Amino acid sequence: MFSSLLFLHLTAEANALIGAHTIGLLRHTFGPSLPWVQNGRDFATPFGPVFDNAYHHFLRNTIVEDTAGAFASNQSPFTEVFSNWFRISPTFPNELSHLDTDVTLAFPPVGVTHPDYSLDTTTFASSNAVFLKQFFLALDKMGRLGVNVPLSPATDCKVPCGEAELRADEIIRLIASLSNATAIADRINAQIQANRTDEIKKLTTLVKDMPKPTSRPTTTEKPTTAPTTNKPVTANPTSKPTVTARPTSALSVKPVTANPTSKLTVTARPTSALSVKPVTATPIDQTKTSP
Numbered sequence: 001m002f003s004s005l006l007f008l009h010l011t012a013e014a015n016a017l018i019g020a021h022t023i024g025l026l027r028h029t030f031g032p033s034l035p036w037v038q039n040g041r042d043f044a045t046p047f048g049p050v051f052d053n054a055y056h057h058f059l060r061n062t063i064v065e066d067t068a069g070a071f072a073s074n075q076s077p078f079t080e081v082f083s084n085w086f087r088i089s090p091t092f093p094n095e096l097s098h099l100d101t102d103v104t105l106a107f108p109p110v111g112v113t114h115p116d117y118s119l120d121t122t123t124f125a126s127s128n129a130v131f132l133k134q135f136f137l138a139l140d141k142m143g144r145l146g147v148n149v150p151l152s153p154a155t156d157c158k159v160p161c162g163e164a165e166l167r168a169d170e171i172i173r174l175i176a177s178l179s180n181a182t183a184i185a186d187r188i189n190a191q192i193q194a195n196r197t198d199e200i201k202k203l204t205t206l207v208k209d210m211p212k213p214t215s216r217p218t219t220t221e222k223p224t225t226a227p228t229t230n231k232p233v234t235a236n237p238t239s240k241p242t243v244t245a246r247p248t249s250a251l252s253v254k255p256v257t258a259n260p261t262s263k264l265t266v267t268a269r270p271t272s273a274l275s276v277k278p279v280t281a282t283p284i285d286q287t288k289t290s291p
Contacts, residue, residue, distance in 0.1 A: 060125035
């Protein structure tokens, strides 16, 4: 019972942490940099993006279907389906992108071995206060993992070492340094992306546009050449198989009945019309010999 409650608690924490997708954008690999929800845009408000339960609200109330099986046939409101992510087309006013790992939080599990994240999604979607409380508790817990030293409470930000505020020239140098760091990071990222051209092409190809297999799997593929079969041979009337051919001789041989005490000698020529008659041989006296 305790392990089951612990498992459910961890599931709620994981779901809450993924709610960080309320802010930020899917960048680079997934084509145009698009948010998960409109609140996440960098300039959603004059003060920047808004962090709230809009992410879970979208999963629970904007995705039309309530089960993974139904979603497989109807991905609304998404208009473009890729191998492992979905997008509301940039041609629409409210374009958005979601990964398959986001969408799975909207549905009950297909198998009993998977946790049901949809329960917490429904809870977070219905209460921003509950979501924020669970998120920051989970974030604090995650931040302490592996930390073995005492932590001090956060303090108000002050000018370091009691010095006066930064001078204008110092601010300019700081901005220049930050700009250089951003440029370096962008250059490194561009190089990484250039090395992933094939992968990115596959990830950003719509499922409906993916090439179809040109051949069947080898386990079911038929041989490219027909197997050799022995067809029956129809002999030409003018030539018969040797095993059944008759002799070309006109010789007619009749059965011969021989006396057990006699020997029969038959000599026949193929061209002769010789007729053979039975011959009765005289027994030879084996007792007489020549002088």
